[in-house]
Amino acid sequence: MQHQLKSLIPILFLVPLLFALDAVAQEHGKGHGKGAVHVRGTLTGEGVECQALRGSDGKLYTLSGDLGGFKAGDKVRVQGQVAEISTCQQGTTITVAKIQEDKSQGNDQIKVTGVLTDEGAECPALRGDDGQLYTLTPRDLQGFEVGDRVTVTGTVAERNFCQQGTTIEVRKIKAAK
Numbered sequence: 193m194q195h196q197l198k199s200l201i202p203i204l205f206l207v208p209l210l211f212a213l214d215a216v217a218q219e220h221g222k223g224h225g226k227g228a229v230h231v232r233g234t235l236t237g238e239g240v241e242c243q244a245l246r247g248s249d250g251k252l253y254t255l256s257g258d259l260g261g262f263k264a265g266d267k268v269r270v271q272g273q274v275a276e277i278s279t280c281q282q283g284t285t286i287t288v289a290k291i292q293e294d295k296s297q298g299n300d301q302i303k304v305t306g307v308l309t310d311e312g313a314e315c316p317a318l319r320g321d322d323g324q325l326y327t328l329t330p331r332d333l334q335g336f337e338v339g340d341r342v343t344v345t346g347t348v349a350e351r352n353f354c355q356q357g358t359t360i361e362v363r364k365i366k367a368a369k
Contacts, residue, residue, distance in 0.1 A: 227274040227276075228272075229270075229271070230269070230270070231245065231247045231249075231269070232247065232268070232270075232294050232296075233247040233248050233249075233253070233267070233268070233270075234265065234266070235259075235262055235263060235264050235265065235267075236265075236358075237264045238252060238357075238358065239254050239282060240280070240281050240282055241254075241279055241280050241281050242254040242255055242256055242278075242280035242285065243259055243264075244282065245270060245286075246348045250302050250304070250322075250324075251283065252282060252284075252324075252358065253283045253284050253286055254281075254282050254283045254284070254285045254286070255285070255291075256275060256278065256285055256286070256287050256288065257272070257287050257288035257289075258288060258291075259288065259291055260291050260292075267293065267294045267295075268291050268292065268293060268294050269292050269294040270286055270288055270290070270291050271289050271290040272287050272288045272290070273289065274286060274287075275287050301345070301347060302345070302346060302347065302358075302360055303343065303344070304322075304324075304360065305320065305321050305341070305342070305344075305368045306318045306319050306320035306322075306342070306368075307319050307340070307341050307342075308333065308336055308342060309325075311325060312327050312328075312354065313355060313356055314355050314356070315327040315353070315354035315359065316333055317356070318342070318344060324357065324358065325356060325357035326357050326360050327355075327359045328344065328362050329353065329354065329359055329360070329362065330362065334365055336365060336367075340367070341367070341368045342367060343365070343366055343367075343368040344364070344365050345362075345363055345364040345365075346360040346361045347360070348360060348361075349361050
């Protein structure tokens with residue numbers, strides 16, 4: 193029994209040391225190591241608990257940490273880590289290491305193909321082939337109806353009046369195959 197206890201003593205000292213080294217390595221490599229992300233996009237009002245960012249890739253991200261005074265509507269570049277645990281409740285949460293204005297972005301064009309659905313509470317809705325819910329404004333679907341497969345081209349709305357999903361300001365809607 194005493195021999196077993198003696199063999200556990202080095203382990204008891206090693207485990208806290210490994211945790212401390214891992215924490216130092218994660219802090220030192222913040223924004224550059226495993227789980228590091230660099231995202232460009234527009235800050236939106238889509239976040240329930242955290243500031244939301246609609247990436248130029250069309251994906252929804254939520255941000256935790258210091259946003260440096262940036263607010264909804266601002267076009268930014270974010271560098272950080274994908275959070276393992278988050279209270280943001282939506283999208284992929286990024287712990288912000290660096291955020292800065294992104295002057296290189298014009299209006300973020302988005303093109304989505306999917307099926308028009310009746311999921312929209314305030315606006316027409318489109319369930320994209322990517323599984324995401326998109327709401328559409330203006331409300332004129334140019335003769336298309338729920339169940340139709342369409343491709344929508346437009347820009348991500350800076351303000352989300354539709355209260356669901358990503359709102360697209362539709363510039364063009366056409367039948368899709």
